[in-house]
Each structure stands twice: as C-alpha cells, then as structure tokens.
Amino acid sequence: MATTEQRVAIVIPARYGSTRLPGKPLADIAGKPMVQHVYERALQVRNAQIVVIATDDERVANTVRGFGGECVMTSQDHPSGTDRLAEVMSKIDADIYINLQGDEPLVRPTDIELLVRGMLDDVNVNIGTLCHTIDAQEADKPNTVKVVLDNNGNALYFSRSPIPYPRDNVAMSYLKHVGVYGYRQQILIDYSKLPTPMIEDAEKLEQLRLLAAGYCIRAYLVEPTGPGVDTPECLERVRALMTGQSFTPQPALEHIKLVITDVDGVLTDGGIYYDSTGECLKRFHVRDGMGMRLLEENGVRVAVLSGRDSATLRKRVTDLGITLCQFGVKDKASACLELMSAAGATVEQTACIGDDCIDLPAFSACGMSFAVADAPEYVKASATRILSATGGTGAFREVADAILMAQGKGAVLGSAAEYAKVMARMAQ
Structure with a gap:
C-alpha cells in the first residue's frame, strides 16, 4: 500500500570535471546548460517533493542559481556518486533519495515516477533502479552496463560483459541498466561502511558493492531511453534530438x-x-x-x-x-x-x-x-x-x-x- 507520508528527494550529481567531456554539466543544449534540462525534467516528477543539484564546483553552482535552481556544495573527494549522495543526505532530509545523473537531459519524468511509486508501494524495496531491453549489438559494448534479474525483478548481477552468455546460440534477450537509483535513508548510511569487493574493482560498477554485501536491488522495466551524454559525439547526438535536426553518427x-x-x-x-x-x-x-x-x-x-x-x-x-x-x-x-x-x-x-x-x-x-x-x-x-x-x-x-x-x-x-x-x- 502506498505511503504518502514519505518524503522523496531527487538529487542530481553534477561534477564539472569529466575525463572525456570537461565542463559537461554546463554544455549548451538548445540554449540551456545540460544540467538545467535535467533539473527541469526532475521538477515534473509528481511524487517527489525535493529536487536539488549536488556539485563540487562553483561554476556549476553559480549557473544553477542563475536559472533559479536549488543546489548544495559537496566535497571533491568522494570515490563514488553514492558517497556523494550520502553527504547530501546530511543536508537534505528525506525518506527516499533518487540519484538522477546530471548527464541525462532526455530522462522521462514518468520513468522516475515509476521508480518512486515502486518504492513507496513496497516498503521491502530498499534500493531501486531502472532497466530496458537492448539488442545483441548494444549488449556487446563495454560502456553499456547489462543486468540480469531473478523472477521477482531483483538484480542478480550487473556487468559490462554481455550477460547471460549465449553458449549454444540460443535466442537471447538483454537488459541495459539505466543508472538511476532510489535509496532508503538507511542504505546510504550503511554504504560507506561496506568493503569494496573484487567484483566492483574488476567491473568498476559501484552497485556491485551492495550486491556483494547481500542487499537486494529491485529493477523496474521501462521503455528504451534516450542517450545520455558521455562524449562529445553523444553531446552532438542529444543536441540533434532535442532540436529536431538530423544527426549522422561518426564511427566511435x-x-x-x-x-x-x-x-x-x-x-x-x-x-x-x-x-x-x-x-x-x-x-x-x-x-x-x-x-x-x-x-x-x-x-x-x-x-x-x-x-x-x-x-x-x-x-x-x-x-x-x-x-x-x-x-x-x-x-x-x-x-x-x-x-x-x-x-x-x-x-x-x-x-x-x-x-x-x-x-x-x-x-x-x-x-x-x-x-x-x-x-x-x-x-x-x-x-x-x-x-x-x-x-x-x-x-x-x-x-x-x-x-x-x-x-x-x-x-x-x-x-x-x-x-x-x-x-x-x-x-x-
């Protein structure tokens, strides 16, 4: 049964530094910085009460204040986005925290609502995320994180490798993990105390720390999503999609x-x-x-x-x-x-x-x-x-x-x- 008393906060991490695209949160898309597009879409999520941008750079903070958004400053030394979210938790009080990446300007508010609703309706879901189907060609890309689920919709494993492996060339279906997370407050308190397992070091996927510690991660299936912005080519593709222009992808x-x-x-x-x-x-x-x-x-x-x-x-x-x-x-x-x-x-x-x-x-x-x-x-x-x-x-x-x-x-x-x-x- 839904619990309407629970407060939900959407936190948008927006680091200025990026190896492949420096200054990424401030990249212009259709006349607005990218982080503003994400923030405005987050404001449309009807079952969330708080939307805030978490940044470690004054340039991003000044931009956010300039378009009337809320932001909090965080440390530059966090090893992961989840650790950054835990710092935000000490400044923003909520029961459920949604971690929405600042490089997802095409995110659908209804997808976030689905995640929030799933956690509000089932108090046993302490961690939630999203996924959608992809083809075998997409599954073969290491930068695309795949997930396999059990019969209850909980994640069995996340990997950069194509999983499951088609040993006998059987018909396959793959799920792409969408990097949006929902955490109950206690999970964020526990996270920083967990040891880093070998599988997290190997895959460079922070959610594997939670799986290795025995936590369940519920994954909600959505329709295929628009691309995020990881590289200059991704940025050009998103710009084209948001302005209705044609885009010819270059070899990557x-x-x-x-x-x-x-x-x-x-x-x-x-x-x-x-x-x-x-x-x-x-x-x-x-x-x-x-x-x-x-x-x-x-x-x-x-x-x-x-x-x-x-x-x-x-x-x-x-x-x-x-x-x-x-x-x-x-x-x-x-x-x-x-x-x-x-x-x-x-x-x-x-x-x-x-x-x-x-x-x-x-x-x-x-x-x-x-x-x-x-x-x-x-x-x-x-x-x-x-x-x-x-x-x-x-x-x-x-x-x-x-x-x-x-x-x-x-x-x-x-x-x-x-x-x-x-x-x-x-x-x-």
Whole structure:
C-alpha cells in the first residue's frame, strides 16, 4: 500500500570535471546548460517533493542559481556518486533519495515516477533502479552496463560483459541498466561502511558493492531511453534530438577493432639517419610499442602500413609481435582494405594514423582517421581527429589509450593488477 507520508528527494550529481567531456554539466543544449534540462525534467516528477543539484564546483553552482535552481556544495573527494549522495543526505532530509545523473537531459519524468511509486508501494524495496531491453549489438559494448534479474525483478548481477552468455546460440534477450537509483535513508548510511569487493574493482560498477554485501536491488522495466551524454559525439547526438535536426553518427572509439598506423612521422619523428655503413636508423618511442601491445592483448588488432621498407622497420615490427603489416606500399587505400579483411574488421571498425599527404588515401578508406599534431594543415583538415602528440613522441599511444578508455578497459592503464595480466606477453 502506498505511503504518502514519505518524503522523496531527487538529487542530481553534477561534477564539472569529466575525463572525456570537461565542463559537461554546463554544455549548451538548445540554449540551456545540460544540467538545467535535467533539473527541469526532475521538477515534473509528481511524487517527489525535493529536487536539488549536488556539485563540487562553483561554476556549476553559480549557473544553477542563475536559472533559479536549488543546489548544495559537496566535497571533491568522494570515490563514488553514492558517497556523494550520502553527504547530501546530511543536508537534505528525506525518506527516499533518487540519484538522477546530471548527464541525462532526455530522462522521462514518468520513468522516475515509476521508480518512486515502486518504492513507496513496497516498503521491502530498499534500493531501486531502472532497466530496458537492448539488442545483441548494444549488449556487446563495454560502456553499456547489462543486468540480469531473478523472477521477482531483483538484480542478480550487473556487468559490462554481455550477460547471460549465449553458449549454444540460443535466442537471447538483454537488459541495459539505466543508472538511476532510489535509496532508503538507511542504505546510504550503511554504504560507506561496506568493503569494496573484487567484483566492483574488476567491473568498476559501484552497485556491485551492495550486491556483494547481500542487499537486494529491485529493477523496474521501462521503455528504451534516450542517450545520455558521455562524449562529445553523444553531446552532438542529444543536441540533434532535442532540436529536431538530423544527426549522422561518426564511427566511435568503442567500436574500433583495428588500428592501422603509418611509420615515418607517426611512430618516428620522421628523421632518417644513416650510419657510416649506410645502414638506415630510426628512432621509435617506447610508449608507442607499449600501446600496440596493450591494444593487441585487449582484442584490438594493430597493423603497420609503410610506404618504405627496411630491415630496421621489419626488426621493430617483429620485436613488437605485430603480424599484420605491409611495407613499400604505393596504394594505401587498397592496402587498408586488405588489412581489414585479414583482421575481420569493417570500415567503421577501423582507424588509421597518418602524418602526410601519402596517408590521405588511407584516411578515406578507414572509418576514423587521426593526424599527428605536426602534420600539415591540409592533412589535419582531412582527418577525423587531430592528436595532441607529434610524430615519434607517443602519438600512437595517445590513440591506444583513448580506445582502451572508450572500450571500458582503462583499468589496464592505471592498475598494477590489471597490467600484470598482460605484461608477461609484452615487449616494448
């Protein structure tokens, strides 16, 4: 039976800092900052009494005050959004707290109402969230968090991997977790005292801390939702949807399965050195080699494509264990297509890195192209993206790190335990 006496607060965390999109809460969408769109939609939730934005940055706070919204300042040191919510609880009194992310400008107020109503109607639901169906292609993306439920609608597990796994190619259905949570007050009090389990460290999903501790998380099924804003491309897509404009999606880093790189001017600084015997010498950056191995060990193939051929180059490629390569190539567009076929990658799943006009045919053949920072302006104009690193100073590593982060495998870059899993097979 519904309990109307319970106070419900919607808390919208809005951190200014974002690795992939700095200043994200203030990004303009149809003439308003994104956080204002989220706030105005939250105000439409009929069974909530309080709506407040929680931020750690005065720039966001001043913007919120400017459009007449309520905000509270929180610490910059919280390890998770749930910990931030617990701080808000000490300032805002309520029985149920709804954590609504500040990068969801297309959120439907009726979905939040469904979550609130479910918790008001059943006092045994201490934690609630949302989910919706997705297809197998979406389920394969590491940035899409999947959930499987028991017969009562409680979450059995959340994962970045496709779950359940289709061992015998049976007909499958997948559920995407929508990152909106409802917590009763006591849960937030308990949360910070819980140990961090291995599964949370592995998946980088904070809700697994609650599951590991034995708490039930009730998931309510809704219709597929609009996209959130995680990257510049997501932002452009949301802008198009909210203004009624057409949007042509570009190939995304999370889909890349093959990276084709030029050598001179990308893996090297472009210099060619000769010793007294006439032997050609080149200077390679050790971090680029590490980036190649990290990609290969994490399921992204690397191919070397060069208009030149030399014993030095072949030795370097052999040392790195790169088996996809073509040397002395004149037609780079055709060579790219051959490398895609060998790697089992489509045009949209392939990125290339170049530095000069000889690489322009490769740019046109691949779904995504990167120009090093010191490439000529006309080469940069033809590239999908421009790197901050110059040739021979870690340009390939910059691409490799971006791909690993986009594909949810960034832990291998900053965790000794994750790196140890692949280091034995790597050479720089």
